Amino acid sequence: xxxxxxxxxxxxxxxxxxxxxxxxxxxxxxxxxxxxxxxxxxxxxxxxxxxxxxxxxxxxxxxxxxxxxxxxxxxxxxxxxxxxxxxxxxxxxxxxxxxxxxxxxxxxxxxxxxxxxxxxxxxxxxxxxxxxxxxxxxxxxxxxxxxxxxxxxxxxxxxxxxxxxxxxxxxxxxxxxxxxxxxxxxxxxxxxxxxxxxxxxxxxxxxxxxxxxxxxxxxxxxxxxxxxxxxxxxxxxxxxxxxxxxxxxxxxxxxxxxxxxxxxxxxxxxxxxxxxxxxxxxxxxxxxxxxxxxxxxxxxxxxxxxxxxxxxxxxxxxxxxxxxxxxxxxxxxxxxxxxxxxxxxxxxxxxxxxxxxxxx
Amino acid sequence: xxxxxxxxxxxxxxxxxxxxxxxxxxxxxxxxxxxxxxxxxxxxxxxxxxxxxxxxxxxxxxxxxxxxxxxxxxxxxxxxxxxxxxxxxxxxxxxxxxxxxxxxxxxxxxxxxxxxxxxxxxxxxxxxxxxxxxxxxxxxxxxxxxxxxxxxxxxxxxxxxxxxxxxxxxxxxxxxxxxxxxxxxxxxxxxxxxxxxxxxxxxxxxxxxxxxxxxxxxxxxxxxxxxxxx
Numbered sequence: 001x002x003x004x005x006x007x008x009x010x011x012x013x014x015x016x017x018x019x020x021x022x023x024x025x026x027x028x029x030x031x032x033x034x035x036x037x038x039x040x041x042x043x044x045x046x047x048x049x050x051x052x053x054x055x056x057x058x059x060x061x062x063x064x065x066x067x068x069x070x071x072x073x074x075x076x077x078x079x080x081x082x083x084x085x086x087x088x089x090x091x092x093x094x095x096x097x098x099x100x101x102x103x104x105x106x107x108x109x110x111x112x113x114x115x116x117x118x119x120x121x122x123x124x125x126x127x128x129x130x131x132x133x134x135x136x137x138x139x140x141x142x143x144x145x146x147x148x149x150x151x152x153x154x155x156x157x158x159x160x161x162x163x164x165x166x167x168x169x170x171x172x173x174x175x176x177x178x179x180x181x182x183x184x185x186x187x188x189x190x191x192x193x194x195x196x197x198x199x200x201x202x203x204x205x206x207x208x209x210x211x212x213x214x215x216x217x218x219x220x221x222x223x224x225x226x227x228x229x230x231x232x233x234x235x236x237x238x239x240x241x242x243x244x245x246x247x248x249x250x251x252x253x254x255x256x257x258x259x260x261x262x263x264x265x266x267x268x269x270x271x272x273x274x275x276x277x278x279x280x281x282x283x284x285x286x287x288x289x290x291x292x293x294x295x296x297x298x299x300x301x302x303x304x305x306x307x308x309x310x311x312x313x314x315x316x317x318x319x320x321x322x323x324x325x326x327x328x329x330x331x332x333x334x335x336x337x338x339x340x341x342x343x344x345x346x347x348x349x350x351x352x353x354x355x356x357x358x359x360x
Numbered sequence: 361x362x363x364x365x366x367x368x369x370x371x372x373x374x375x376x377x378x379x380x381x382x383x384x385x386x387x388x389x390x391x392x393x394x395x396x397x398x399x400x401x402x403x404x405x406x407x408x409x410x411x412x413x414x415x416x417x418x419x420x421x422x423x424x425x426x427x428x429x430x431x432x433x434x435x436x437x438x439x440x441x442x443x444x445x446x447x448x449x450x451x452x453x454x455x456x457x458x459x460x461x462x463x464x465x466x467x468x469x470x471x472x473x474x475x476x477x478x479x480x481x482x483x484x485x486x487x488x489x490x491x492x493x494x495x496x497x498x499x500x501x502x503x504x505x506x507x508x509x510x511x512x513x514x515x516x517x518x519x520x521x522x523x524x525x526x527x528x529x530x531x532x533x534x535x536x537x538x539x540x541x542x543x544x545x546x547x548x549x550x551x552x553x554x555x556x557x558x559x560x561x562x563x564x565x566x567x568x569x570x571x572x573x574x575x576x577x578x579x580x581x582x583x584x585x586x587x588x589x590x
Binding site: 045046047072073074076077078079080082084086088089090099100102103104144145148154 | 479481482484485486487488489490491492495499500503504
């Protein structure tokens with residue numbers, strides 16, 4: 001199943017003009033606040049009528065302004081996970097879960113029991129939303145969306161209202177959703193860590209336009225597209241867990257290179273993805289020795305992007321994958337870095353935070 | 361019921377009947393008006409809002425006279441209604457109409473306040489889950505605003521029980537026909553030796569008002585508890 005979207009909409013100062021496809025799996029609409037992410041999702045959901053556009057899910061037209069087609073939200077067969085949950089306060093968790101199900105009579109294929117077990121909601125069924133924590137509310141919201149038998153799942157920054165601990169609690173559920181649901185998931189986020197962990201593909205938005213779209217690995221490592229800004233920049237590597245060591249480290253293998261990171265939760269042999277924040281990467285002309293950092297990757301400079309400030313983003317091709325490094329422009333000149341020059345990327349082991357690691 | 365004279369008893373039952381029908385019939389209109397004022401934006405919204413609240417601010421006698429001008433048997437609308445068998449002037453139905461008009465602003469206000477406290481985004485969420493607008497309203501908004509509906513209805517009932525100025529102007533003060541409880545108190549106070557009757561009716565008024573208030577408190581608290589979770 002695929003979702004294809006083409007939209008034009010003027011909204012306050014923003015002029016939205018986007019076109020993208022979201023294949024099965026999880027597609028992240030990635031960009032800073034004000035780049036038009038929520039407007040797009042609401043237009044796909046039918047909560048907002050765009051000036052012009054066309055939205056199609058697997059051949060079913062939800063919106064086509066040139067044909068005068070604009071299905072009401074209730075006819076679009078979606079599951080929408082809102083940022084604030086939007087659970088119905090007067091209904092119990094069980095009734096909330098069943099709400100969309102009641103309207104999906106003819107299409108029921110999802111087992112409520114399975115969804116309840118997957119989201120760990122067994123103990124909560126009789127409670128009302130007022131008695132749930134933020135993380136529990138979002139789990140119920142996910143379950144409610146799933147049980148509506150959607151042909152498309154939308155999520156608008158579903159973790160933004162949660163603290164770090166709750167985020168870590170919910171992220172794995174979205175990973176499972178991505179791996180188990182057969183429908184496309186359109187997920188709005190401006191948090192690089194979420195994108196690196198969840199995204200199958202990424203649509204990077206800048207000022208209402210699509211700056212770049214494609215597989216997450218490629219978009220995140222593109223020095224010319226930094227949807228989260230320079231500070232949030234960071235490439236994504238695919239790796240396999242090789243060993244867990246006694247000193248609290250895990251050994252990974254990526255493209256023939258061994259990497260050491262703080263202990264990861266995944267089993268030996270599991271494929272994982274990890275985000276390498278650009279500002280935690282140091283570059284060296286010669287292979288450094290006598291350094292406390294455990295991870296050194298030899299590579300070739302592909303591109304250097306200088307911003308308005310003192311910094312620059314260097315994109316480096318290494319055997320493990322593409323890596324971004326944030327250094328100063330002064331260093332880049334002093335080291336005489338230009339596309340094609342060879343250098344070494346040094347990565348501190350402890351710079352890889354647990355939330356930067358996820359199942360692939 | 362020999363502690364009340366037939367005339368007193370008539371006044372009490374008439375008032376209860378007038379207030380009951382006034383509230384029951386205006387309830388759907390009140391709900392619609394409250395919803396429109398709280399959720400829709402349309403041209404002339406302020407004028408509608410003003411009209412709804414007018415009976416609250418106008419002298420009741422003026423409202424009563426305006427009703428007479430509109431629904432009196434000689435007025436065009438009143439005459440047209442008379443042709444299809446609906447007569448308001450000098451009937452208990454007229455008293456109910458006057459009470460409903462006077463109580464309407466209070467009812468709408470209470471409902472609107474409770475409606476404005478409900479996040480309209482909940483209805484959006486219901487829509488994305490497959491509920492049509494009507495279903496979303498019936499299953500989400502209506503139950504959530506129940507405390508406000510109850511409060512509005514009870515306030516309106518109390519107001520309708522006590523309505524005097526517009527009623528006496530519109531439908532006069534005919535015992536057994538349009539003599540509601542307040543009109544009866546007024547009438548008894550006009551005749552020598554009527555104080556005892558008036559006092560009994562005053563006592564009943566206080567009792568009815570008090571129990572209405574307690575009932576509304578209890579019902580809203582129960583509804584709020586159901587809605588608020590826990």
